[in-house]
Amino acid sequence: MHSTRISADHHAVTVTSNSGFVTDWTLRYFGPWWHATSATAADQAERTVRADIDPEATELLTRSIVHLPHEETEYARTPMVHTRTPEGAVRAAQPDQQLAYEAWPAGTVRIVGADEVAVALAAARLARESVRGQLLADGWAILHASAVTRDTGAVLLTLGNKGAGKTTVALTLARQGMGLLANDRVFVRGSVDGTVNVLPWPSAAAVGLGLLDALGLYDEVRTRFMGGDRLHPTQDQRVTDALLAGNRTPQWENGRELKLQLFPDQLSTMLKLTLTTRGAAERFLFPHITPGSEPELLDEERPLREEDFFTAASEDRYPDIFGLLPDNGAAGVRTAFGMLTGLPRTTFRLSHDAAANTDFLKTLTAEE
Incomplete structure (x- = not known):
């Protein structure tokens, strides 16, 4: 056994x-x-x-x-x-x-x-x-966010709807030396001293072919794939076919991008990123991607919303058929929501220019 x-x-x-x-x-x-x-x-x-x-x-x-x-x-x-x-x-x-x-x-x-x-x-x-x-x-809640960590363990949480740029921000900052804590979801829980602790949600990492290419990672991934390094089996065959053909064009179906699916360890071996295992929330980032624009700060306030959290009621992929989730999960959401609303937040626009986005995000997240 x-x-x-x-x-x-x-x-x-x-x-x-x-x-x-x-x-x-x-x-x-x-x-x-x-x-x-x-x-x-x-x-x-x-x-x-x-x-x-x-x-x-x-x-x-x-x-x-x-x-x-x-x-x-x-x-x-x-x-x-x-x-x-x-x-x-x-x-x-x-x-x-x-x-x-x-x-x-x-x-x-x-x-x-x-x-x-x-x-x-x-x-x-x-x-x-x-x-x-x-x-x-135990009081943790699940937040729909990507997350990177500074060397100090401080966590930058990126929120937004599908296509807003959560993965773009996370991978761009991780490529610049921050630790990647999560690509799509995180666990959060407040402590008595006011700190909001953050844990990763392990999952296959979904990365679009266009973003992969823009960040200069496409060739490395394709070389390893052609050499026999298998990707996660939940990947759509059309994405696999694009890799086999050397096609960098994003693949779409009914308005949804079909993305590369990487095992968590391939974020290190293929993308050369450093993965981190916990931290304390420092700030919220709220990006928007607008093709043809220049990256810039936006003078608007995006509040944290209860729908930014995942609960058993809102789970669309894994309903709790087997009774593994507690009845009191909403209590952790309420507590975390109250503590997270006090974090600083920054709203900004990104473009499809990876170099411009990188320069902008480096300046935006530079420690004072």
Whole structure:
């Protein structure tokens, strides 16, 4: 049996599997941002995710769900059927992925599947949800922001709607020597001294081909990709095809950009960025990207909004089918919201000129 233990701020989950591929995937996925180590029996956390390659068990468990009254939903953009047993356990299946699940109220989840990659993806996803639930129960909240850290540990949080420039700001500043704490979401929690602590949300990093090219990173990524360094399997095939063809043109579908999907560790190995694991919030940055403009400060106030936070109610990709999230998650949002509203904030415009954006952001974030 293979095991990997993941921990963040004293909360932990252990992933076990009959396949070393699954636990190695977990180790790779969480290692750069959360503390992930190969585990012995003595190291295992109280919460566990057991993820095995077992086609026969997958078929049996799936049949036990689909032939009984059940509900249907979408989980990780894939159809899922699920039901609850009289004992309170949740059983679920994603037949298209050949995956089946059982979850018990104590926080133990079992995953069985026929494909190693599908099982590894599911195990990492449920392990993160398990730690997420523990952090939320402990007063942390999730903010939709990218984040970079100074050498002092001070965190610059960048907020905005899709396309506003959160990733542009984070990668530009990280390329200039700041630490990259998060690409899309962060955990935040206030302390008694008024400090707002920040932790990363481990996930595949989505980077558009145009931004990759503008930052001078396209050639390095493509060279490594052509040399056999595989990218995250959630990447759309059209982006993969563009890389294979040497095409730097952004790929779109129904107004949504299809982006490169990098494993967290590839932010270091491919993009040469330094990843950091925690910090204290210093300031909010609110960018807007306007093609053809010059980067400049804007004389407008963008307030922090409750919709800038993620909650179980607003989660659109991973509904809490397995009961891993607490009922009191909104309390952490209210507390964090109150403490974060006092942070300084800066609103500004960026262009599509990477050099101009870099110069502007270096000046904007220079320490006094």
